[in-house]
Amino acid sequence: MKNKLLIIGASGHGKVVADIALRMNKWESIAFLDDDESIKLSMGIEVIGTSSDVFTHIDEYEIFVGIGNNSTRQRIHEMLETVGASIPVLIHPNAVIGNQVDVGCGTAVMAGSIVNCCTKIGKSCIINTGSSIDHDNCIEDFVHISPGAHLAGTVKVGQGSWLGIGSVVSNDINIASGCKVGAGSVVVKDIKETGTYLGVPARRV
Numbered sequence: 081m082k083n084k085l086l087i088i089g090a091s092g093h094g095k096v097v098a099d100i101a102l103r104m105n106k107w108e109s110i111a112f113l114d115d116d117e118s119i120k121l122s123m124g125i126e127v128i129g130t131s132s133d134v135f136t137h138i139d140e141y142e143i144f145v146g147i148g149n150n151s152t153r154q155r156i157h158e159m160l161e162t163v164g165a166s167i168p169v170l171i172h173p174n175a176v177i178g179n180q181v182d183v184g185c186g187t188a189v190m191a192g193s194i195v196n197c198c199t200k201i202g203k204s205c206i207i208n209t210g211s212s213i214d215h216d217n218c219i220e221d222f223v224h225i226s227p228g229a230h231l232a233g234t235v236k237v238g239q240g241s242w243l244g245i246g247s248v249v250s251n252d253i254n255i256a257s258g259c260k261v262g263a264g265s266v267v268v269k270d271i272k273e274t275g276t277y278l279g280v281p282a283r284r285v
């Protein structure tokens with residue numbers, strides 16, 4: 081493990097990621113990269129360059145993508161994997177992680193979230209504040225489970241899907257890849273096709 085952490089993205093999501101890293105107390109120093117060159121400091125943490133500078137830091141830093149947009153995060157995460165960067169998992173000390181839970185590299189698990197036993201979470205996911213993911217779920221790579229979303233047991237969420245804030249997914253449901261589930265929506269049937277789904281019960285729009 082390297083003792084420095086570099087976070088790509090210094091705005092909202094990146095700051096929450098940095099906050100987790102500070103609380104984990106594993107790294108001697110933390111810095112940001114951000115493509116907005118006007119940002120020099122974020123949360124009191126120095127912005128030391130833009131994302132294209134990442135290659136010069138790979139030997140010295142562990143690197144984490146702190147960008148909320150799923151496809152942008154996927155693109156940068158996959159590039160980092162290609163060049164052999166060391167990518168940590170960030171889990172807030174006040175998250176609850178059950179037995180036999182796997183969490184992939186580049187995933188952030190935020191404060192107050194609960195991941196119950198025998199669940200697999202892929203790489204570069206966001207398990208956001210106060211969400212719950214119950215037993216035997218399979219959350220594929222690059223998924224974002226927004227704050228306060230609740231997933232019952234044995235749910236599968238396909239790659240790159242985004243479950244909006246406060247959404248609910250009933251048990252034994254499969255959600256296809258690349259879907260958006262709107263804020264407060266309730267999924268009670270399998271979602272088989274990529275698309276945007278809203279409402280109670282959630283329907284495609």
Ligand SMILES: CC(=O)SCCNC(=O)CCNC(=O)[C@H](O)C(C)(C)COP(=O)(O)OP(=O)(O)OC[C@H]1O[C@@H](n2cnc3c(N)ncnc32)[C@H](O)[C@@H]1OP(=O)(O)O
Pocket residue numbers: 208226227243244245246260261262263264265276278279
């Ligand atoms: C820490 C953080 O901040 S993490 C981020 C958390 N943020 C979220 O979870 C946001 C989730 N996003 C949403 O729910 C969005 O509304 C989306 C992505 C589902 C849709 O966004 P857009 O495509 O921009 O849709 P838009 O806002 O134009 O709305 C289209 C229609 O759907 C309706 N609508 C939008 N979202 C919802 C919803 N969640 N439930 C019910 N209806 C909705 C709108 O009222 C509008 O209806 P109208 O045509 O009758 O006026």
